[in-house]
Amino acid sequence: MGKGRRMKKQGPPAPLDESKITTAFKKRKAGDSESASKVTAVKKRRRSDADEEEAAPKKSALKKSKSNEKKKPVPMDSDSEDDMDDDEFDDLDGISEGSVDSQEGIGRLSDLEDDEDEVDDDSVMDSDDDDHPRETMFSDDEDLSDAEEKLTAANIEGLSRKLDAEKKLEEEEAEQEMQDAMQTNIAGDRPDVFADQTQPGLAPDLQLLRQRITDTIRILGDLKGLGQPGKSRADYVDLVLDDICTYYGYTRYLAEKLFNLFTPMEAFAFFEANETPRPVVIRTNTLRTNRRSLAQALINRGVVLEPVGKWSKVGLQVFESAVPLGATPEYLAGHYILQAASSFLPVMALAPQPNERVLDMAAAPGGKTTYMSALMRNTGCVIANDASKPRAKGLIGNIHRLGCKNTIVTNLDARTAFPKALGGFDRVLLDAPCTGTGVISKDAGVKTSKNERDFLAIPHMQRQLLLAAIDSVDHSSKTGGYLVYSTCSVTVEENEAVVQYVLRKRPNVKIVDTGLGDFGSPGFTSYMGKKFDAKMALTRRYFPHRENVDGFYVCKLKKTGPTPVAKPSDDDKTSTGSRPARRASAQGATTDEEIDKTPILNEDGTAPNLEGGAFGPFEEDEDAERIARAERNRLRRKGINPKGVLNKPKKAAKGQAQLNETADSNTAQEKTEEKEEKPVAEKTEKKEKKEKKEKKAKKAVK
């Protein structure tokens, strides 16, 4: 339940790290290659010039030393003093040439400026650093002041010019900044969000980053009016994605995936909403109490609450609580359960009726199961399954605490166990395990832990689960025949795509209205070139920034007929197996996934040469011959005589496969028949027991 970084106090700014600043400075200054090349050129020249010009400064130095000697006799020969002078100049050297990082940029700049009158500078630059490795520990200021003390008349001019240049630069920067700040506030201006790129090594300034995100999103809203001429939409999207990754801490992959679901403006609202917690909601357990008396009891304990909304009659939203909500006597007595508002929705959509047989395929921690049980008023049967045993413990706890008596808790793998172990349910709820992109505010770990693999593996599992769920529903149920698929994720892969897949695989189901009314937004009917079933708009999506509930998806399906078994009569089994049923269901909607086949145009309006498109018609006959030849060659390479093998194996194999299939379907039918017969043997044994008990009771009364 991490708070977002934004929500924590930011605290005082970190102490300035000089190394970082200086490198940044250096990079910015040396950024354009032109100056860099110039510098190197200058350096080269210096090297060559150095020998010739060496004489001049030495003379002056010598003069100086001699005057010193005259004034007071020092026990030092001139040579040593020479060396010393050299050393001193080395320090200066550092200033102008910039072996000390901070000064390098400026040094180069000044170098550039006074290319012609280099004599004064060069005079002190000749000695190489190799002899005297620099102590980098010196703070720059110290170095500078040291050097300044030892200034000779020769390079005062150069230094002052350099300082001037520095000042000028600073002024320019200040002006630039001012302009930037002004620009961003004026509508209709074109803010340049690419200008102030943060340096890679530097900790990002969050406020600036946020400002830039909002700017970029504003630009994306009106790219023609606000965008830079040379930049495309992709550039801006790229920038804003990068910024979102840094600001909120998403992986690039996930940020892109979520960003693509919305308009840029809405995506920003979504990311923002993921940083704030959703309101705490409790559900009244109607098996034990009613909402009015529960609210009264909690208000007496100092809890501030109100009904969660018109859409629910059992939810209470808690604003403030003086006591821990998970440990009040009412909680312990099972009068309510802490449950996110979004997880009411799939159960409301399923609307289980009393005396039905209902399956919850992924039940833990039991909020939905107990809600179903309450809606059924403890009649019928709820099978609550969860694949994880430790999580199932919590499920059992909640079931008992809330007083649900019609539940069976199992620990099966729902993909394979249903409908094998138990089928023919009136209603099935599948709240599938998911990546959790809808509940990032609850678990911020999702931001970084989910990768491409998860987005392939989890939808795959969801498809298996949903197929199993469909097969477990009894289509001829008088009251039911429904199933609800829901996830706490907002991505299309886990929601619409999964439903679309099962619509194709199971033509005997159709999407029906969830019965949740206007609450929530309709599901996507097309996304990124993929077209989904037209009825996909009947499914419901919930977003943290729109409805202030967790991100959620609810789809209600109705099973209309038995799942078709592949008929082994014809050659093309696969097509005949599903065709009639598909035709039957096609009256409502086209179940086939339609792929947008409009050609993608280049910028100049011509279609690019994609596969098939620009090529002429294929020569089927020639191809067939070639394929046959290749097949013969392949067999020959394996050491098999192609003439002997080629014609026979196909038929044999096909016949075998058909046989197997018929056998499978037969056994499946037998199994379902067996299930109908219920064991009756218990009754006699029960009677005995009853007598026993009566005896016992009498004894107790005595």
Added chain:
Amino acid sequence: MRPLSETEMKTMFEKLANYTGASLNQLIAPTSEDGTEGERMVFRLQGSRVYYAPLALVNYATSIPRDQLLCIGTQIGKFSKTGRFFLNITSLSVIEKHARFKAWLKPNGVQPFLYGGSVVRAHIGRWSEDCPGSQGIVIYDMNDTPLGFGVTTRSTAEARKLEPTAMVIARQADCGEWLREEDTLFTT
């Protein structure tokens, strides 16, 4: 999952009868509101735990492998290795409907009880008048919410003469166990 054996049945019903008295019959063959015979309820043993569920529910559960079947209906209690039977807090909803003797706690006595303490005389708001000693008794708060159950240490008449701090009901199970015993309550 299997029906209880003769001896198991005996020990369990002795425990239950301590709380419910003669209405124990109602546990097995409950009569619904309109007087007709209701759904038949049965007891089943799975591992060391005893579950109480409608017969129809038990029949559904027969197709689920034993290892994967974690719970049917309501858990009543468990048998120890030595064959003794313990009622769990989970059985509260079953026995409170048929409870013969009841005690109601004052609001200030609720918290000590939910924290696992026994009930002292001062905390009792009212209770069934004819209660003997060593008798199972279900404990409610003043709003008639069941909180747990225990065993009286004295009869009602004797308890009147006691000082306010004397213990009158020894706790057997309380609602606080939902939180305190979360990990061990359902381990088979």
